[in-house]
Amino acid sequence: MQQYAFYGSLRRGMENFEQFRHGLRFRFQTVIAGYRLHAMSHYPYAVYTGREEDKMTVEIFEITNAGVEKEIHALETRVGYILDTVSIEGVPTGIYLFPQAGPEPLVKEGDWVKFFGH
Secondary structure (H helix, E strand, C coil), rough: CCEEEECCCCCCHHHHHHHHHHHHEEEEEEEEEEEEEEECCCCCEEEECCCCCCCCEEEEEEEEEEHHHHHHHHHHHHHCCCCEEEEEEEEEEEEEECCCCCCEEEEECCCHHHCCCC
16 A cells, blocks of 8 residues: 555654655545544554545655655554555545544544644
8 A cells, every 4th residue: 555644643744654754645635524533642543434524634645665654554553453445535544443432522623733833
């Protein structure tokens, strides 16, 4: 998979984006429905709800370097995210999600960059 939807620290200007930017090509930003965003201190996680009223902002990237793709996958999965697929504009797109929501606060607007103050 080469296209991914990032909603947290891998969005432009955020901490992990800066680390991996050499292997990422930004395509566009959009809002997807059916997902709720939660805050875990300095990082968010998203869960699939399937509800149209639950929305979150994502940035769509192509990963242009296989090594970067492996590093991002290792970073995400070692802390509990699972790789899922969402169709964005008809294109299968990777997205890292948590299997279920916990007690962490909801990011009400669904936009981590705005919530985090960037």
